[in-house]
Amino acid sequence: MDSNIDLNLLKVFVVVYRHKSITLAAEEMGLTQPGVSGLLKRLQQQVGSQLFIRSGRGITPTQHAKELIRHVEPALAQINNALEGLEGFSIQYPRKFVIYASEPVMLMLLPKLEADCNLGNITIELQPTHSNQEALIQALNQHQADLAIELSNYSARSFFIEELFEDKIRLIARKGHPRIEDTITRKQFYAEKHITLKLRREDSHMADYFTEESISERKVAAECTSLVSLMSMVATSDCIAMVTESIATAFADKLNIQMLDCPFTSKPVKYRLLTHNRERRSAANMWLREKIKSYF
Template identity: 70%
Template sequence: MLENLDLNLLKVFVTVYRHRSITLAAEEMGMTQPGVSGLLKRLQQQVGCPLFVRSGRGIAPTHHAQELVRHVEPALIQINNALESLEGFNTLQARKFVVYASEPVMLMLLPMIEADDTLGNVSIELQPTHSNEEKLIDDLTQNQADLAIEFSNHSTVSFFTEELFEDSVCVIARKDHPRLSGSITQAEFYQEKHVTLKLRREDAYLADYFTEERLPQRIVAAECTSLLSQMSMIATTDCIATMTGSMANLFAEKLGIQVFPHPYTVIPVKHRLLVHNREKNSPSNKWLRSKLKSYFAAV
């Protein structure tokens, strides 16, 4: 069987297995659906057993497919990494990386990417990370993105993380606030109206998630899902808000706001690179991780 086996058949098989869909596999590989179906049928004839069965509108892997992918996928990854190592990652070759990130990280990262004149023919595209953790993990597993920048901990054996940079939360108010200037006490924190920001995935407010103390109920004037809209409201009202220090300092001068240390004990906001294990030794992914770390080295 090995003498006649085409490695391309295994690549098609693994892609179909990941997507559970011939259509999506064909789109990823730049092939037609009949072309993928034909190669899959050819592989099934060679291994002598069915690999997929129909399930609803899609397909489901058989036990044979599950056993095959368990051995084949790591081997294909090793082969790909070995070939990349021989060639070396070269920025002269056209390559697009997709990075999932939160809004504040995207706002920090995009100017750094634009100012980088060492990228050559490589492009780094930023896309908003998913509020649903399962969707995020699925996308990374299915190669929809090369990595994600996250502050949440993910307990899954298929992924690893690397530290990127550390942030902290602070309190902001407009510069001409009638009662606040230079600092804020715990008592003042509760006397003012708040514009809150809710973290959708964690289902908790930013102020509560990144402070050690349990915060009593605050006077809420508005709730936001965007840091920029939160800052805009603060710039035009007498409300205050808790937000990340990196974003506050980035836009403080432009929006006319003042930044205070938070009056409670803050928990560091640790941003990490979340990467699938198959990319751990990939020269291209290692280059991307190193490049992102270099951008945030001074943060």
């Protein structure tokens, strides 16, 4: 094995390993496919071992590649973080961060971002989080986003989790509802028609997921995956629904809806920041996490 390996070859190797595709790696690095193939071939010659083999339409890492990535990726992350620390992270230099978030978090976060006069030349773009955890983790592994704001308490050695804020669920009904005002009993809860919110990731309804008691079958008038649709329908009907308190508070006056305590024992709604361990000590990612935490 050549002891004078070009670090740029190792960077190419890491990107190809993440994508399991020379085409996708070339797109990320702004290179041509032949260019990436050539650099990968040079690295394989220097390490004296084949790193990838063809598998269907893609490529599969060999055992040697799996061993190499285990040592190389964290080492490159440390080098990048050290260089970033020397140069210093500054909001004066243009940079875009991407954050995966659910609809409720987007509704809360976007006004705070727009009102923040201290972002300098930094752009923070919100994108919808993935509908399943595997796709989310793969996207973070592939640098498609800088961090995610999650309800799930994902646990893995390669990821870092920080608590962000805690919310709770509230019941909502339109103001001037013919039967409900200020409070609601369990009997009234089951007597009314409901707009339910389906949580895509957990494949369950919000009311079932965030209450201690098992909720019996309700009279469902409509089922939504969008919080905005749910609140709009509650505002224009006699149906009731459950949403998080922060969202209910933000839209209560605008939509002329009333908030009520849930007639069940609710569980806390905990939001967390999720980022890859390679970004944990990055000055830029640390700034981003602190900025998001400051809003809550």
